Each structure stands twice: as C-alpha cells, then as structure tokens.
Amino acid sequence: MRTKGTVLIALGLLLIAGSAGLAGFNLWQSTQAGETAAQDLALLLDTEDTPTGPREEILIQSVPKVESLPVPEMPVTEINGREYVGTVELPTIDRTLPVLNGWDSELLQIAPCRYAGSAYTGDLILMAHNYDSHFGRLNKLHIGDPVTFRDVAGNSFSYEVAALETLKPEDTRQMEEGDWDLTLFTCTVGGKTRVTIRCTLLSVEINMEQEKGIR
Numbered sequence: 001m002r003t004k005g006t007v008l009i010a011l012g013l014l015l016i017a018g019s020a021g022l023a024g025f026n027l028w029q030s031t032q033a034g035e036t037a038a039q040d041l042a043l044l045l046d047t048e049d050t051p052t053g054p055r056e057e058i059l060i061q062s063v064p065k066v067e068s069l070p071v072p073e074m075p076v077t078e079i080n081g082r083e084y085v086g087t088v089e090l091p092t093i094d095r096t097l098p099v100l101n102g103w104d105s106e107l108l109q110i111a112p113c114r115y116a117g118s119a120y121t122g123d124l125i126l127m128a129h130n131y132d133s134h135f136g137r138l139n140k141l142h143i144g145d146p147v148t149f150r151d152v153a154g155n156s157f158s159y160e161v162a163a164l165e166t167l168k169p170e171d172t173r174q175m176e177e178g179d180w181d182l183t184l185f186t187c188t189v190g191g192k193t194r195v196t197i198r199c200t201l202l203s204v205e206i207n208m209e210q211e212k213g214i215r
Contacts, residue, residue, distance in 0.1 A: 103127060125183040129187070
C-alpha cells in the first residue's frame with residue numbers, strides 16, 4: 001500500500017510539474033509573440049502612409065459599402081520579410097496590433113492574421129492566438145465597444161462590436177456567414193471553442209493620397 005501511495009504521489013507531483021511547465025511555456029510564447037508584434041508594429045507605423053493631405057470621411061449610412069476606394073484588393077507592405085495589410089486597434093483591452101496578410105501556424109505566432117475577406121468589401125475576418133499579447137482578452141469586449149482597422153494605405157475603418165458568439169473549431173461556414181463587416185476570433189484555452197466578435201462598420205476615413213509604400 002505504501003508503495004502504491006508513493007507512486008501515486010510521485011505521479012501527482014509529475015503532473016503538477018508538467019502543468020507548471022506548460023503554463024510557463026505558454027507565458028514565454030505570449031511574451032515572445034508580443035515582443036515580435038510590437039517590433040513589427042513600430043516599423044509598420046513608421047513606414048505606413050500617414051497622410052498630411054486631404055482626407056474624406058464617408059458615413060456608412062449613405063455609402064453602404066466602400067466602392068469609392070481606389071483599389072479592389074487590399075494593399076500590403078513588407079516588414080521583416082512578412083506581408084502586412086494594416087493594424088487593428090482595440091481600445092477596450094488596450095491593444096494595437098499589426099495584421100499579417102494570410103495565415104498559417106508560423107504567422108499566428110507573430111501577430112494577428114487576415115483569415116478571409118477584405119475591409120473594402122465589408123467582410124474582413126481576423127484571427128489570432130489567445131496569447132494575452134494578441135487576442136487573449138477578446139472575451140472582455142462588449143457590445144458597443146469601438147474597433148478600428150487601418151490599412152497600410154492610411155484608410156481608417158471605424159467599427160463597433162455588435163454581437164458576441166462562441167463557435168466550435170469546425171464551424172468554418174458559420175464563421176464566414178452573416179452580414180458582418182468585421183469579425184475577430186481566437187481559440188479559448190484548450191482550443192475547444194472560439195471566441196468570436198462580430199462588428200458593424202460605422203464610417204470610413206479615406207486617405208486621398210494612397211501611393212506611398214504600398215503595392
């Protein structure tokens with residue numbers, strides 16, 4: 001009995017140590033991801049077209065979609081060999097993050113990624129890991145909270161949170177369905193569900209000088 005008890009205690013200690021080690025690794029990943037995203041964000045903000053010329057604000061009530069933007073596809077700019085389409089600002093959780101064009105497992109360890117859609121066609125979907133430095137606090141957002149996406153051409157899209165959903169990882173069709181102008185999502189701890197934030201577009205501020213530093 002003593003031997004059995006000793007083994008069980010040892011197994012318990014190993015499980016505790018393993019859990020602590022996993023938590024420490026996750027924290028390290030989050031810290032590394034936050035530092036890399038911050039570095040690329042600084043370079044992105046330094047190289048993006050910050051306009052000094054005329055700008056035009058379009059109220060969405062009169063222009064349901066953003067047909068007046070001069071390019072059909074969202075432009076990109078390259079930072080450290082990676083393509084970015086812009087930045088996303090989440091004031092409620094104090095996050096401003098660069099957004100990569102496209103996604104894969106490696107890119108998601110760096111910054112939020114463009115999963116599908118476009119800000120120009122009113123169906124942009126952004127995804128990120130649940131690192132605290134990325135989208136780990138999306139569940140703290142509330143209906144009515146502001147969200148801003150700024151593309152690398154200096155066009156600024158202002159949204160507000162309209163709905164909060166919890167989806168399963170296999171619900172890819174549901175993720176892309178619906179008339180939502182912007183969707184943000186991340187996995188919960190353990191990856192069993194996805195925190196999903198749906199947003200509606202309020203207005204667009206167009207940069208009338210959109211040539212510098214993009215392709």
